[in-house]
Amino acid sequence: MDASPTLEPGLPTREAALEAARASTLLSPRFYSTDYAAMDRLDLGPLRAEWDALLAEYEGDNNHDHFQRDEGFAAEIRELPPELSVEFKHFLVSSLTSEFSGCVLYNEIKKRAANPDIKALMGYMARDESRHANFLNMALKDYGLGVDLGALKRTKAYTYFKPKYIYYATYLSEKIGYARYITIYRQLERHPDKRFHPIFKWFERWCNDEFRHGESFALLMRSQPQLLRGPNLLWIRFFLLAVYATMYVRDHMRPQLHQAMGLQADDYDFEVFRITSEISRQVFPISLDTEHPAFRAGLARLHRIALRMEAAKAQGGLGGRLRQAGCALAGAATFARLYLRPVRRHALPVQIRLAPAW
Numbered sequence: 001m002d003a004s005p006t007l008e009p010g011l012p013t014r015e016a017a018l019e020a021a022r023a024s025t026l027l028s029p030r031f032y033s034t035d036y037a038a039m040d041r042l043d044l045g046p047l048r049a050e051w052d053a054l055l056a057e058y059e060g061d062n063n064h065d066h067f068q069r070d071e072g073f074a075a076e077i078r079e080l081p082p083e084l085s086v087e088f089k090h091f092l093v094s095s096l097t098s099e100f101s102g103c104v105l106y107n108e109i110k111k112r113a114a115n116p117d118i119k120a121l122m123g124y125m126a127r128d129e130s131r132h133a134n135f136l137n138m139a140l141k142d143y144g145l146g147v148d149l150g151a152l153k154r155t156k157a158y159t160y161f162k163p164k165y166i167y168y169a170t171y172l173s174e175k176i177g178y179a180r181y182i183t184i185y186r187q188l189e190r191h192p193d194k195r196f197h198p199i200f201k202w203f204e205r206w207c208n209d210e211f212r213h214g215e216s217f218a219l220l221m222r223s224q225p226q227l228l229r230g231p232n233l234l235w236i237r238f239f240l241l242a243v244y245a246t247m248y249v250r251d252h253m254r255p256q257l258h259q260a261m262g263l264q265a266d267d268y269d270f271e272v273f274r275i276t277s278e279i280s281r282q283v284f285p286i287s288l289d290t291e292h293p294a295f296r297a298g299l300a301r302l303h304r305i306a307l308r309m310e311a312a313k314a315q316g317g318l319g320g321r322l323r324q325a326g327c328a329l330a331g332a333a334t335f336a337r338l339y340l341r342p343v344r345r346h347a348l349p350v351q352i353r354l355a356p357a358w
């Protein structure tokens with residue numbers, strides 16, 4: 001299959017990279033704020049043994065020496081074809097933004113929380129995310145595109161989410177982050193000739209951090225069973241679809257990146273959904289039927305609408321604005337149809353914790 005050209009603009013300067021990280025669009029990673037006092041009222045009592053075992057793992061810090069470059073790193077950085085280079089830099093910026101988003105949120109909760117369980121957990125997770133963000137930023141600096149993280153923290157817009165939305169959204173983004181990193185790592189383990197940048201070699205131990213972060217939110221939610229039943233299932237369904245759809249459209253805007261790794265964006269995304277759905281059964285009693293042809297067709301339609309939206313933006317003027325409004329309506333209707341599709345239901349397992357076995 002021929003690769004279609006990249007849709008993202010070049011990132012010629014550090015300022016352009018910062019601008020891309022600050023962008024607030026439907027597809028870009030966000031920064032969050034929440035009701036910190038409400039988080040203090042969490043009670044991990046019923047899951048004390050699992051919780052203490054998890055905190056002991058964080059304390060053990062088995063990745064403390066992982067996020068350092070080895071001697072061969074620099075020598076493995078090669079020049080990339082122009083379109084791949086643009087997509088890869090955007091991939092680094094959006095990965096950096098989501099890693100740093102976690103860092104900012106977890107740090108803020110740690111600072112403001114009084115509950116010692118929450119304070120300890122958030123401190124450990126902020127530690128991990130700051131390592132991840134800095135490691136990505138080093139890769140951007142190689143291209144002269146290091147992002148000023150202080151400026152990003154001060155100037156990016158924050159989205160307020162109630163704590164329960166933070167749990168659903170952050171749990172999913174941690175687990176999908178794990179599934180994304182491990183799927184890339186396994187593919188390049190099988191095809192080392194397609195490893196076009198050394199950073200991918202770090203993904204295996206890296207994604208175990210994300211897996212553990214997800215485990216933390218799984219325990220938090222399982223300790224509050226009301227979050228996982230009744231009307232809240234409608235929210236879970238919403239977040240599952242929002243996270244999957246965003247990832248699908250964003251990945252399909254970067255065809256070269258996946259092709260360079262020997263993956264089709266479609267195969268990659270559905271493998272990531274399969275892994276994420278399998279994992280999320282530990283906490284969500286419903287999952288989306290991502291293999292269903294109608295589900296796949298709906299996502300493909302969302303991608304086509306996003307392409308038309310880009311073209312309408314580029315067109316400008318009144319005609320462009322009208323076409324953009326039309327695309328927004330078509331996008332919302334497609335999302336609603338996907339939302340109303342039947343879901344799979346399952347009982348929650350007694351044993352909550354999982355191992356990163358993919």
Ligand SMILES: [Fe+2]
Pocket residue numbers: 099102128129132209210
């Ligand atoms: Fe991370």
Ligand SMILES: [Fe+2]
Pocket residue numbers: 102129174177209210213
């Ligand atoms: Fe994480």
